[in-house]
Amino acid sequence: MINNYDKLTIVNIFMKQNKELKAWETEKKYIPIMIKKYCHHNHHTKRNELCSECQKLTEYALFRLSVCPFKKNKKFCSCCKIHCYQPPYKEQIRNVMKYSGPRMIFTHPIFAFKHVFQMISYKRKLKKTSHDR
Ligand SMILES: [Zn+2]
Numbered sequence: 001m002i003n004n005y006d007k008l009t010i011v012n013i014f015m016k017q018n019k020e021l022k023a024w025e026t027e028k029k030y031i032p033i034m035i036k037k038y039c040h041h042n043h044h045t046k047r048n049e050l051c052s053e054c055q056k057l058t059e060y061a062l063f064r065l066s067v068c069p070f071k072k073n074k075k076f077c078s079c080c081k082i083h084c085y086q087p088p089y090k091e092q093i094r095n096v097m098k099y100s101g102p103r104m105i106f107t108h109p110i111f112a113f114k115h116v117f118q119m120i121s122y123k124r125k126l127k128k129t130s131h132d133r
């Protein structure tokens with residue numbers, strides 16, 4: 001029998017081995033949460049349920065993540081130089097982020113602040129490189 005403590009240890013070991021993939025795992029975990037939040041409030045689906053459109057979007061987002069060439073030490077997708085989403089998914093995910101992003105501060109503050117800080121440093125970097133040109 002494996003008790004909860006052992007389970008935690010196993011998870012920790014696993015997490016350590018996959019430190020390079022940690023940000024990628026985080027995004028994989030939170031994107032469906034954000035889409036659910038968006039769907040619930042904008043398409044009036046039940047909590048933790050998805051309309052067919054958002055279901056497709058979730059599958060698409062997870063698929064894009066699974067084939068992401070920057071999995072290792074990944075930054076958030078919004079900081080990526082590629083923006084690999086195809087229309088109309090690009091537009092949809094943008095709406096999801098616009099809606100759910102600020103609301104994540106209340107339900108998942110650590111994740112939300114990480115995101116905010118990463119965006120700030122990313123934008124600063126962009127500014128800097130455009131000055132260098
Ligand atoms: Zn929906």
